[in-house]
Amino acid sequence: MSETLTQPDATTAPAGETEINNYTINFGPQHPAAHGVLRLVLELDGEIIERVDPHIGLLHRGTEKLCEYKTYLQALPYFDRLDYCSPLPMEHSFVLAIEKLMDLEIPLRGQYMRVLFAELSRISNHMLNLGSHVMDVGAMTPNLWLFEIREDCMNFFERATGARMHSNWFRPGGVRQDVPLKLLTDIADWLDTRLPRLFEDAISLVADNRIFKQRNVDIAFVSKEDALAWGFSGPMIRGAGIPWDIRKSQPYEVYDRMDFDVPIGTKGDCYDRFMVRVEEVRQSARIMKQCLNEMPEGPVATLDRKVFPPRRAEMKQSMEALIHHFKLFTEGFHVPAGEVYVATESPKGEFGVYLVSDGTNMPYRVKIRPTAFSHLQAMDFMSKGHMLADVTAILGAMDIVFGECDR
């Protein structure tokens, strides 16, 4: 933080004629608590925040424009690069939008796989967010423990998809390939033993901690009306007390078969948002256990070869498989003309894709609805009247990642 040098000196001014000038400081773009490249222009009155003007776009890469020049399959990896803390849920919305326009059917095992790994992404995302939130307000140890869990999640992703982060694993029609049985049993073991032990240990350090509560309770109230008017979603709207979860109310894939609870906050402050995420981790673990129990055998992707490529081994023998592979990876499949808006419950909130297709092999328009965009806009009214040090707590409880916000 670089402060301007012209601070008014109240002691030298004559009594009664004290002239108070607000002064402006820059928070970021390179600040460890800004969670990326965020520049906040803060207008301060002493240490009280009068106005916040977030400047975003420092990580703008033109994803939407690039997608218009790529086939649907080639556009998919860009979605991993949006919210790089939880890449699979980003792919999820895009893949579902394509499937909705094409009216594709997904085998049941593929749906279970997607839900299983979407929930694993949610856990891994919340580990990062909860950890960095507590570190922003001064606690060091929980972050290290939570990163242990995140590392486990990364290893699971690597074993399933071959990549720790940018997996490109959800494909139109299913998932890229099946996972070994050993991985599923390992995940089940991990859910039963390691995850609860590490997670509950780490949370027990902060959940009832006096300092943590002093920094978070009653900070940045958001009423239900404000949460609706400012387009909140995900843990932010649930923290404000509105039980809205797309997995429950507009279920996709096999979420309607899952038994889970939607935690909501009672006051709508930073502490509520934190605790909503903590409970979501437990619920995600519950969903994952149900997935592992109920997962049927069978293909993980559609057998429609005009959409999903054949297995590599099949290509060595079958001319038809080779032709399908060649056509899919050069021309790609065609999506019927139309427009569709598909939103899923990503770990950070409603992540939507508005897809306009003109019937060719490339999207005409892909509009990405990031979660952080509307949350960050609310930064102004949420931090008004708070102290400068509360900015990091408010930001931490928002869970913002700039790959997604700036696109």
Next chain:
Amino acid sequence: MPSVAPLVPAREGLIDAVKAALGPAFLSAKDEVGEVSIDVARESAAEALTILRDRFDYQQLMEIAGVDYPERAERFEVVYHLLSVTKNHRLRVRVSTDEETPVPSVTGVYPVAGWLEREVFDMYGVLFAGNADLRRILTDYGFRGHPQRKDFPLTGYVELRYSEEQKRVVYEPVRLAQDFRTFDFLSPWEGAEYILPGDEKAKLPEAKGAPTPLSADEIKEADAARSPAAPPPPTPKTTEKKSDTGAGEPANTEAAKPSRARKAAPKTDAPKKPRSPRKPKGEA
């Protein structure tokens, strides 16, 4: 319904009710793939959204998307995505505009529209009347142009680098190390718009056997019209005498001899020596 996308339950009679409520502002509506979108007159966008929020319970504005259709008279479409958390329904409202005509801002209806409109302005140059803070939001400070327009090149116009001499970041016109490549894999049988090099020749028959849409008679006529007079056929090659071998004089004289004489010709090469029997391996 086979697709596994988020299931939004239908709202019965929504389109009729909205049509009655909006009056002349309502232009058209459609219900495709389970999603309702309505077109609304541009001037009354804000009033229409107010009615939708207050009387149809669409409490949240989730997204404003711009779309560019350069071939239309009003080339831009501004698409509002509304969500009702009480009725559990999504609705799409579309408004069209061009480069100059502003769209009324809906910041008074949904405060979240502030940044969403800024983004549409930044990306497409659509103006919003009544938005107090219509600055650029995602592009660089001092950026020119509106990058999401279809006529804006993918590579942009300027690039920036750190200049070691000037000790600061400098902007320069884009220089591509190789030409910008677009791969259009659309099949020519499925209505690709481009003409491949050589396609223009397909109108005329080229050679016998070349694929052509013309019929055989047309080809014959065209051939007759193009070739003025057929050259006289060359004298056919005949071999009437045995001596016409065409392989030169020695062969001719040899061929002219009676076959018996040829056979009786003395053999010049020495008689073959019988091969020595092969020694079995392993013996010295």
